[in-house]
Amino acid sequence: MKTLLQLDDVHTGYGLTEILHGVSLTVNDGEIVTVLGANGAGKSTLLMTICGVNPTREGDILFDGQSIANRPAHEIVRAGISQSPEGRRIFPRLTVRENLEMGAYQSGRLDNLDRMFTFFPILKERQKQLGGTLSGGEQQMLAIARALMACPRLLLLDEPSLGLAPLIVIKIFEIIREINQAGTAILLVEQNANMALHIAHRGYVLETGRIVLADTAPNLVNNDQVKKSYLGA
Amino acid sequence: MKRFRPLLWLLWCLIIAAPLVFVGLEYEWGKGLWNATLRTDRLRFLVSDIPAWVGGHWLDVIGVLVFLGAVVGFLKLWQLTAWVQWRGEVETRTRGRVRQAGAMIVVILILTLSCRHLADTQIEWGVMVCTYILLALGLNLIVGMTGLLVLGYAGFVAVGAYTFAVLHQQFGLSLWLAFLPAALVGGLTGFLLGLPSLRLRGDYLAIVTLGFGETVRFLIKNLVGEQSIIISRPARVPSLMSENAAWRWLFPDGLTRLKTELWVAVALVVLSIWLIRNLTHSRIGRAWIAIREDETAAAAMGIPTVRLKLLAFTLSAIWAAVGGVFFVAHNTSANPEMFGFGESVLILSMVVLGGMGSGPGPIVGAIVLYLLPEVLRERFPVLISYRPMIVGGLMVAMMIFRPQGLVGSLRRKIELKEEQP
Amino acid sequence: MNGAVELETIIGGISRGAIYALIALGYTMVYGILGMINFAHGEIYMVGSFAAIVTLAILTTLTSASFGLAGCLVLSMGAAMLVAAAFGFTNERIAYRPLRRSHALAPLISAIGVSTFLQNFVMNAQTKDKVDFPRAFSDPLWERKLEIVGVHVALIQLIVLAMAVGLMVLLHLFITRSRTGKAMRACSQDKTMAALVGIPVDRVISLTFAVGSALAAAAGMMFTMYNGQTRFDVGYTAGVTAFTAAVLGGIGNIPGAMLGGFVIGLVEDLTAYHLGADWKYVAVFALLITVLIVRPRGLLGERVADKV
Numbered sequence: 001m002k003t004l005l006q007l008d009d010v011h012t013g014y015g016l017t018e019i020l021h022g023v024s025l026t027v028n029d030g031e032i033v034t035v036l037g038a039n040g041a042g043k044s045t046l047l048m049t050i051c052g053v054n055p056t057r058e059g060d061i062l063f064d065g066q067s068i069a070n071r072p073a074h075e076i077v078r079a080g081i082s083q084s085p086e087g088r089r090i091f092p093r094l095t096v097r098e099n100l101e102m103g104a105y106q107s108g109r110l111d112n113l114d115r116m117f118t119f120f121p122i123l124k125e126r127q128k129q130l131g132g133t134l135s136g137g138e139q140q141m142l143a144i145a146r147a148l149m150a151c152p153r154l155l156l157l158d159e160p161s162l163g164l165a166p167l168i169v170i171k172i173f174e175i176i177r178e179i180n181q182a183g184t185a186i187l188l189v190e191q192n193a194n195m196a197l198h199i200a201h202r203g204y205v206l207e208t209g210r211i212v213l214a215d216t217a218p219n220l221v222n223n224d225q226v227k228k229s230y231l232g233a
Numbered sequence: 234m235k236r237f238r239p240l241l242w243l244l245w246c247l248i249i250a251a252p253l254v255f256v257g258l259e260y261e262w263g264k265g266l267w268n269a270t271l272r273t274d275r276l277r278f279l280v281s282d283i284p285a286w287v288g289g290h291w292l293d294v295i296g297v298l299v300f301l302g303a304v305v306g307f308l309k310l311w312q313l314t315a316w317v318q319w320r321g322e323v324e325t326r327t328r329g330r331v332r333q334a335g336a337m338i339v340v341i342l343i344l345t346l347s348c349r350h351l352a353d354t355q356i357e358w359g360v361m362v363c364t365y366i367l368l369a370l371g372l373n374l375i376v377g378m379t380g381l382l383v384l385g386y387a388g389f390v391a392v393g394a395y396t397f398a399v400l401h402q403q404f405g406l407s408l409w410l411a412f413l414p415a416a417l418v419g420g421l422t423g424f425l426l427g428l429p430s431l432r433l434r435g436d437y438l439a440i441v442t443l444g445f446g447e448t449v450r451f452l453i454k455n456l457v458g459e460q461s462i463i464i465s466r467p468a469r470v471p472s473l474m475s476e477n478a479a480w481r482w483l484f485p486d487g488l489t490r491l492k493t494e495l496w497v498a499v500a501l502v503v504l505s506i507w508l509i510r511n512l513t514h515s516r517i518g519r520a521w522i523a524i525r526e527d528e529t530a531a532a533a534m535g536i537p538t539v540r541l542k543l544l545a546f547t548l549s550a551i552w553a554a555v556g557g558v559f560f561v562a563h564n565t566s567a568n569p570e571m572f573g574f575g576e577s578v579l580i581l582s583m584v585v586l587g588g589m590g591s592g593p594g595p596i597v598g599a600i601v602l603y604l605l606p607e608v609l610r611e612r613f614p615v616l617i618s619y620r621p622m623i624v625g626g627l628m629v630a631m632m633i634f635r636p637q638g639l640v641g642s643l644r645r646k647i648e649l650k651e652e653q654p
Numbered sequence: 655m656n657g658a659v660e661l662e663t664i665i666g667g668i669s670r671g672a673i674y675a676l677i678a679l680g681y682t683m684v685y686g687i688l689g690m691i692n693f694a695h696g697e698i699y700m701v702g703s704f705a706a707i708v709t710l711a712i713l714t715t716l717t718s719a720s721f722g723l724a725g726c727l728v729l730s731m732g733a734a735m736l737v738a739a740a741f742g743f744t745n746e747r748i749a750y751r752p753l754r755r756s757h758a759l760a761p762l763i764s765a766i767g768v769s770t771f772l773q774n775f776v777m778n779a780q781t782k783d784k785v786d787f788p789r790a791f792s793d794p795l796w797e798r799k800l801e802i803v804g805v806h807v808a809l810i811q812l813i814v815l816a817m818a819v820g821l822m823v824l825l826h827l828f829i830t831r832s833r834t835g836k837a838m839r840a841c842s843q844d845k846t847m848a849a850l851v852g853i854p855v856d857r858v859i860s861l862t863f864a865v866g867s868a869l870a871a872a873a874g875m876m877f878t879m880y881n882g883q884t885r886f887d888v889g890y891t892a893g894v895t896a897f898t899a900a901v902l903g904g905i906g907n908i909p910g911a912m913l914g915g916f917v918i919g920l921v922e923d924l925t926a927y928h929l930g931a932d933w934k935y936v937a938v939f940a941l942l943i944t945v946l947i948v949r950p951r952g953l954l955g956e957r958v959a960d961k962v
Contacts, residue, residue: 051850077852089847091840102840105833106852150852248740251705251733382762429947435758436691437901437946444894444939455932574890578770585763622774628767632760633752 001028004064004185005050005081005154011058012049019045021209022059027154027187032180034188034196034217036230037206043189044086046206047156050187051083052076063154078106080153084143084160086189092132096123099131099142103149116145119175137168144175154185161192173199193230197221205230297605304597305639337503344499348484348492356491358607363498364560365603369583369595370505371552376581377590378513379545380525381431382439385446386553386580391572393419393554395453398462398567407468408562412555419554420547427546431539446577453569461566469562470494494563501559505552510592512548521545525590575621582624585631588638597640661805663927664920669811669880671919672818676873677896678903678911679825680742680866686842686906687862688754693765694745695870696893697772698738702871703884704776706734710788727791727879731817734875735868741772742867743860751856769889777886784883792879814876821872822912825865829908838862842906891935895922898942904952913953 005027013019019042027033037043048054050061056069068076082103091099097113100123104110117124120141126134134142140160147155157176161169169192177199180186190196197203203220205213213223220226347359372386396418397411406414430441473488480487488496512518520541523531532538561567579602587598606620631638677699684692709730713721721729749764795810829835841848841858849855877892878884899918903910918938925937945952 048846053846053849072854072856073849074852074854077850082852083850085847085850089844089850091843091847093843094836094839098836098839101833101836102848102851102853105837146851245740245744248737249744251708251737376759380759382759384766429943433946433950436762437950439693439762440691440894440897441943441946444898444942447891447894448936448939451932451935575770578766581763581766582770589759619774619778621770622778625767625769625771625774628770629749629764632749632756632764632767636756636760 001030003027003062004029004031005187006062007050007059008062009059010046010049010056010061010069012045012054012056014054018057019209020049023206023209023211024059025204025211025214027185029153030180030183030185031202032176032186032188032200034190034193034200034203035206036190036193036196036203036220036226038229039191040208041206042209043206044158047083047085047158047187047189050076050156051081074106077150077152080151081156082147082150082152082154083156084140084147084158086158086162088136088139088143090131090134090139090142090146092130094131095127096129096131096134096142097127099146100127100149103146105150107150109149109151112149112151116148119148120145137164137172140164140168140172141175144172144179148179148184152184154187155179157186157188159189159191161190161195169195193226197231297609300605301601301639304600340499340503344496345483348488348495353489353491356495358604360491360494360498360563361607362599362604363495363502364556364563365580365583365599366502366596367498367505367559368553368556368580369587369599370502370509371549371556372580373584373589373595374509374512374552375545375549376584377588377594378518378521378525379542380435380590381542381545382435383442383546383549384439384574384577384581385442385444385449386549387572387574387576388442388446388449389419389423389550389553390557390560390576391449391453391569392422392550393557394561394567394572395457395462395557396554397558397561398464399457401464401468402462405465405468408464408470408558411468411558415554415558416551419557420551423547423550423553424543426550427543431542431546443574446572446574450569450572457569459569461568463566464562469565470497498559498563501555506592506596513592517541517544522590578621579624582628584638585628586638588641591638591641594638594640598638601639658805660927662807663923665805665807665811667920667923668916669814669818669919670877670923671899671916672815673873673877673880673915674892674896674899674918675912675915676818676821676869676876677892678899678915679822679908680870681897681900682903682905682908682911683838683862683866685900686908687838687845687859688750690750690758690761691765691897692745692750692863692866693762693893694749694768694772695866696889696891696896697769698742698745698867698889699870699874699877699892699896700884700886700889701741701772701776702734702738702867702874703878703888704780704785704874704886705737705871706730706875706878707785707787707884709733710791714788723791723794731872731875734871738867738871738874739864742863742870745867746860746863751859773886773889780886782886784885786883787878787881789882792882795879810880814880817872817876821869825869826908828865834858834861894942895935895938898938898945901942901950902945902952904954907952907954910952910954917953 003026005025007023007025009022009024010020011018011022023042023046025033025035035043035046045054049056050068052068052071052073052075059069060067061069063076063079063081066079068079068081071079091102094102100113100116101110104112117127122138123142123145126138131139131142144155144157144160147157160172160176164172173195176186176188180199188196188200197217197220200217202214202216204211205220205226213220213226215223221231347356351359368386368390372383375381375383393415396415397406397408400406400411400414426442426445430438433441470490470493472490473493475481475487484492513521520531520536523534523536524538524541528538557572564571583598583602584595585598586601587596588594602620602624606616609616635641677695680695680698681692684690684695707730710726713726713729745768749768750761753761753764792810795813796808798809799806800809800812801807829838837848837853837858838861840851840853841855841862845855848858873892873896874884877888895918896915899914900911901914902917903912903914905911918941921937921941922934925934929937
């Protein structure tokens with residue numbers, strides 16, 4: 001299998017504090033990889049660094065063999081990485097349709113709109129509504145759809161289950177699996193380790209800015225340490 | 234797109250340079266449309282004027298740089314002595330006293346020597362530098378210490394100046410008696426303006442004070458009048474002539490009015506430095522710094538932020554008013570045009586250049602931005618008219634490259650450069 | 655007092671208000687996207703007014719005004735907008751972008767620096783004195799009066815109003831319909847997210863400055879035509895006045911800026927008519943303070959509207 005994304009000893013931080021102290025991980029083509037970790041471990045920072053929002057202070061990030069470290073965010077989107085960030089971050093005063101159009105800003109693939117509307121019928125119903133008026137689950141779908149509008153080769157998902165009702169969480173994870181089966185590699189950051197490991201192929205455990213464990217998903221599910229800290233067993 | 238980069242760049246240069254083309258508008262439009270004359274002689278100031286000064290006076294330019302370096306170096310050294318004393322074994326308080334006394338002796342010595350040997354033009358520079366230092370110190374209280382941008386500082390100066398001028402016109406009040414009412418009126422104005430506006434965010438406050446500065450000028454023009462008010466001789470700083478032998482020995486020519494003014498101005502500056510130093514090293518000063526660094530956090534710690542900001546605002550206005558009184562007395566007349574926006578910006582740039590929030594910063598700023606152009610006026614006659622332009626460019630450059638100012642502290646640098654995620 | 659005169663004052667106020675609205679748009683757009691007040695905006699307006707006069711002179715000298723009156727005026731406005739857009743763009747690049755992550759005081763001071771620089775740059779490059787707008791272009795527009803229900807309205811007032819409203823409509827369409835306009839709105843709502851969907855945020859910000867500056871220059875050209883003259887320091891007063899308009903309408907709110915502009919124009923002209931011209935600035939300032947105390951979010955601040 002071909003390596004799609006490779007992080008090599010990445011350091012980053014805000015101001016005087018360093019948050020990631022040398023993170024290395026890989027995502028292969030067609031994989032779902034999950035990163036587990038407690039609050040403040042640096043998971044979101046990790047995704048923001050991949051997307052070029054945070055600077056990479058040391059180390060390198062390779063996407064499809066090309067270095068994307070410290071490239072501007074919009075070039076990284078153009079290269080084929082898009083993110084559905086933590087808290088969904090829908091543009092509240094743009095309509096649903098406009099939110100989706102913004103997702104296709106780089107790709108220009110407005111024809112994707114129809115695909116998204118068949119994928120998420122609820123969004124079609126609400127397309128004239130302002131983004132800020134959607135419910136949490138709808139916003140999450142919109143966030144994922146918006147990220148998919150860019151036709152990414154790698155989709156980064158940050159806490160897609162956050163603050164959603166259990167039934168909707170299950171639905172979201174089904175959607176994630178479907179997206180993956182359609183050929184998009186996914187890097188999934190989750191606190192809901194159970195669900196995440198359930199659909200992922202491989203996983204990493206991030207603790208205070210360092211990768212402490214890396215294994216296949218089934219092995220992680222059976223790992224005592226993971227069980228104790230993240231699965232609540 | 235990339236291929237056209239140089240072309241775009243050229244186009245951009247042309248567009249930016251467009252306002253440099255001066256249009257002779259003396260033409261008579263009555264004769265028809267096509268009598269305009271296009272003159273490019275104003276381009277000269279960019280193409281030849283500035284290079285010519287630098288080319289013709291490179292020695293002076295080096296001299297200026299050395300002078301700047303000397304001023305900054307001296308102040309750095311001074312800060313260093315404070316540090317040494319702090320770490321030393323002798324009791325800090327005694328050391329401080331010795332240091333202060335030493336400074337006073339040096340100041341008095343310099344003053345005495347100046348009065349004996351310097352020409353009137355140079356004394357005049359001294360008086361004006363002291364006035365600007367006074368004003369810059371006051372502005373630094375609010376801009377530097379509390380971190381609130383005030384753009385209408387000249388308005389407060391005008392309030393003080395006109396309190397004196399009007400009281401003098403009506404009741405013949407003299408300078409000495411005017412300080413108190415001017416400070417009161419100035420402080421009150423600051424307090425009243427601060428009441429509504431200090432609840433606003435930083436940039437709103439800036440624009441409110443900007444409007445205030447201009448409003449004061451308009452009000453003075455309309456309520457007091459546009460003509461200058463002359464301050465008569467008895468109300469100004471007197472000359473001190475004496476036949477006493479010791480006096481004759483000290484000052485062979487006696488102390489003319491101008492020379493006495495220098496003493497008064499220096500006294501005001503020294504008094505200000507002392508007051509502000511004590512103030513900023515007190516609980517209040519620390520609270521101001523806390524507000525400057527993070528107002529929300531300061532409020533959460535129980536610091537009454539609005540009240541303290543109001544205090545800084547009022548004090549700053551009082552300083553401005555006192556400076557205004559002295560300035561008018563020195564200038565012998567008051568006119569609303571003296572207190573325009575340009576003056577506010579000049580004083581602000583002194584604070585910025587020297588270092589916002591640093592003790593000696595405003596002093597350095599005032600010296601550099603007032604004294605330097607004055608001293609160089611004879612060699613570079615155009616420099617005075619280009620000063621505002623240079624000042625503007627300097628403010629941008631300082632913010633980008635050295636936000637803490639020439640003699641600012643490391644703390645200020647970190648504060649101003651901090652990354653905000 | 656005479657009703658017709660009163661009405662004429664109101665019409666004058668509305669056309670001036672349209673001009674203020676154009677300037678206020680620049681403040682509000684930049685505020686919406688960067689959350690800061692662009693103090694140098696008034697200076698851009700002043701540069702625009704000079705650029706318009708320079709262009710007119712160039713046109714009359716080199717082409718003998720063969721484009722005709724309307725053609726010359728449109729060309730000069732276009733040139734002024736181009737020059738001002740370049741200045742606005744440069745201003746952001748040099749003075750604001752390097753400071754975007756620093757303390758809030760830094761860009762403010764840098765903006766004051768730019769403002770001072772530009773004012774004195776134009777003063778040194780052009781002149782300290784007032785510069786007249788070529789009367790040959792403005793007089794015919796003043797002389798042609800239209801009578802609408804017994805009130806005399808000069809053609810120029812209608813033209814100014816029409817052009818300003820036209821530009822506002824164009825801006826509105828640009829922001830609501832075009833891809834770039836939508837990107838601007840997205841940036842003003844969440845810059846990080848905008849970057850994550852692939853919007854080149856820096857470029858959008860530059861563009862916002864350029865568009866706002868072009869509008870200010872159009873205002874500068876029209877105001878100069880309307881008032882008959884300009885000077886290197888007109889940007890300062892116009893800036894504060896237009897800012898008041900932006901705040902009055904609710905800063906960051908585009909329809910608000912337009913509304914605020916009209917209100918301010920009326921307030922100014924009515925004050926000038928009843929109390930004397932000197933008092934209009936005081937009235938505007940009093941209004942600014944009052945709005946900030948009583949209703950800081952402005953007239954339209956409550957409505958959820960786009961904050962570009």
